[in-house]
Amino acid sequence: MNTRLDPVLSRIDGDLDAALARLMEFLRIPSISTDPAYREDCTRAAEWLCADLRSLGAEAELCPTPGHPMVMGRIGSGAPHLLFYGHYDVQPVDPLDLWDHDPFAPVLEDRPAGTVIRGRGASDDKGQLMTFVEACRAWIAEHGTLPCTITFFFEGEEESGSPSLIPFMEANRDRLSADLALICDTTMVSPGVPSISSQLRGMLKDEFTLSGPSMDLHSGHYGGPALNPLREIAKLIASFHDETGRVTVEGFYEGVHEVPADQLAQWQSCGFDEADYLAHAGMTVSHGEQGYSTLEQQWARPTLEINGLWGGYQGPGTKTVIPAEAHCKITCRLVGDQDPDKIRAALRAHVEARLPVDAKVTWDLHLDGSPAAVMNTARPEFEAARQALSDEWNREAVFAGMGGSIPIAGYFTTILGLDSMLVGYADDDDRIHSPNEKYGLTNYHKGIRSWARILDAVSKG
């Protein structure tokens, strides 16, 4: 019997329909940050959040940036002071024809594994960030206040490289100071296994255009003598990996460390279902670097992935063209001490060294990158949260690696000197960044309850 927590949990259960209705309203705003066409929708999503924080009794405001606005809010008193981070922007929705519904007209769907909330952002990250806001709402409704101090910090550029984030943090160190950052943007290692992410991969993004002929050419008049940028870009991409799946860019593995045996043993018993993970993506085997387990490939090995590739004619029928240009978008996931700037330079040098005569390469000017991050799991809040999560999910919570990148965790350390704790309730099959994104209704409900338990656990004593 916990007289402070139990009524909050009961209130959360009783208020679930209203909490769901609020999330649905939030999901209807198409806040795609990477596409300028949705700029006003991003602002609208920020305003919605701001209003919702005010409805809790928080001070809250929109903070303009050269890009999409930040939302900042504060409520509660006493120790600890927690800085909660989430993002209100979402991924683009293409290919739109693969969605069963309008991505921004969210619906509840009954599925064999339980009811899901279907729509863009349901999991990444609107549903996740609302688990925390709703936990706060229930605490305040029940107790009139929170057991600690919360600063809310929401950005709207997470899915587009967070160009405004570092300048904003540097200019607002005081308003962002706290004892610990909480981030809700991660998955559970396996359905129903509560997870605290203890290490994240970093990321760098790059993009180039390979130009050959001075204009599109006719493949009859010029086929043979002409340099074909599509063929050349394919050769370049094929040159990025060797036959074992290892990246061939010189210096790429500098700073990459092997996973210690004890950590590997812990990971192997954390409930990760490899066959299920692969089957979910339609695969029977793991296609990464040979000599590493699927979990290591996902959590502890760096990647160089092509995310977009295009050139020439894509319409119906045939066009006998040798195009003047070909284009390629790349992201690298980084681990250990890999330096994003060095990797970018090495990647560019790799391409430039392989350019044929008459070809030239033009690089994108956006240079964002973030190194990998390892959390400080020795802090007492981690054990308190682990216990709280175990209680809620009736399953031992685990410290897990993560394949994704959450650059903000690194910035909290380097800019604010702040440790981060990452707790999320998403499932690997939530189809985030894909058509038909979903978030389990149970994940939403138990996510809210989990945060209530964590607030209780870290605010004791």
Next chain:
Amino acid sequence: MNTRLDPVLSRIDGDLDAALARLMEFLRIPSISTDPAYREDCTRAAEWLCADLRSLGAEAELCPTPGHPMVMGRIGSGAPHLLFYGHYDVQPVDPLDLWDHDPFAPVLEDRPAGTVIRGRGASDDKGQLMTFVEACRAWIAEHGTLPCTITFFFEGEEESGSPSLIPFMEANRDRLSADLALICDTTMVSPGVPSISSQLRGMLKDEFTLSGPSMDLHSGHYGGPALNPLREIAKLIASFHDETGRVTVEGFYEGVHEVPADQLAQWQSCGFDEADYLAHAGMTVSHGEQGYSTLEQQWARPTLEINGLWGGYQGPGTKTVIPAEAHCKITCRLVGDQDPDKIRAALRAHVEARLPVDAKVTWDLHLDGSPAAVMNTARPEFEAARQALSDEWNREAVFAGMGGSIPIAGYFTTILGLDSMLVGYADDDDRIHSPNEKYGLTNYHKGIRSWARILDAVSKG
């Protein structure tokens, strides 16, 4: 003094403005055959042509097909009976932003090398086919009739693989019977050098989708273990050629013959300006098969070209996606006795043998292909035309090879038992299939005069 021809030539000179106005009107019809959105425009172009033939006094009609209609017409009497072929459809216009003007609002432009007609189809093939129609118009205006019999045969699917052509020819052998076919859809070997094309490359088209994951994946959650179709399609494309530019598909070179030394010597003196040809396309060297001259690479060597390649995210910004699919459009130019069906089977086997586990390939179902063609230059009409062209251009006319494919020449032989003579007035820098297509006003004018001379020359005796 040629009392039959000279007044026709004078009339052509005097009527040039009107002939140009007619072409401009024709060019305004956006008859893009490969894109279903332009279906009615294709019919409109056919109707325009039909009406224009009737204005000469020809019998003319639209002949429906499952695709775009054929236009057939007849006028004149006596020997020889010539079958004139051209096509009223044009290439797509993308990328539209690289056009200086609306592609279907043709303009006259004064350029350092002379006035040009700028617009889609100006050269390929509306401008070219109108040279012949205008020559006939001048003959008829001057003499009340033609010196021989002409059957006009215009199709509207040349730029989209001519799916209706063979069935139509097979069903209309009688209406298409003649002594010789004339085709006006080719270039001059160099500006001002009148050319009769004596050999054409064949072509086959293919297209495939490479599928990997069962849906688009997040490059954080799945980057590493996931099969990336963009990387796999790049490896496949890179595998099509070896380091010397030779196609590696097994059996690809079956039926390819080396060019005889005497023919090579003739080509080398035909006025082809290699440096100019390369510079026009922004190249300093020839990128084709090592060991062959630029002319051989263009006229006498087969190719395997990628005309379109796409997958993943192409919009602004970044999307950390591993896409489910990648796509590729291919054409091969064929020479000698290469068999399109065999090459297609070999290409597909090459791809299928290299598919990784968990990947699958889906091929396009359109199976059109045509072998290379060699003209019967021993026929007396060839020497008569060569002399007529030399007279008009004040430059010895040449028998040249050609890199492009005009499948109709092969069909005339196999279906109608008819030899073809290909005479065209396009320049290599006409940017056909590219933005800002053009046709020299002089080429149009002298093209009309050339056909008048050829009609005179082949109708004597």
